[in-house]
Amino acid sequence: FLLEDPGLAVAILGRLRSIGLRVSLDNFGTGQSSLKNLRDLPIDELKLDRSFITPMRDNPMAAALVSSTIDLAHSSGLRIVAEGVEDSAIVEALTRYGCDEAQGYLMSHPVSPDELSNWLTGRRRALQKSASSSDFTDFHW
Structure with missing residues (x-):
């Protein structure tokens, strides 16, 4: 869609943002998600592909690319989401x-809507308990 009619894509994304929706560029760093998209698309956040996240524990170049991409996103006024996080060292x-x-x-692994509702309820209770029993910091992981 973006490749076929970039002007229309920009217009649609701009309208979506104007009604309060956040626009994310998924799988950043792979396929069609290029630096040009950062410049041209009205987006709010980048989702950095797991292929950069997974090797960063053992590969200094991968870690440098992740760190640099986070800096690039922030300097462009974008939020960044790391995809494929599977361990606490990451x-x-x-x-x-x-x-x-x-x-x-x-x-979390993928869950059904019912499981999600139960997970969110349990998470909310755990956060409330944590907030009332100690210094609570907002943690977005």
């Missing part, structure tokens, strides 16, 4: 780099 590194949000199996 969360710690992403936190140091200033990543805004993360998604992946560390937080």
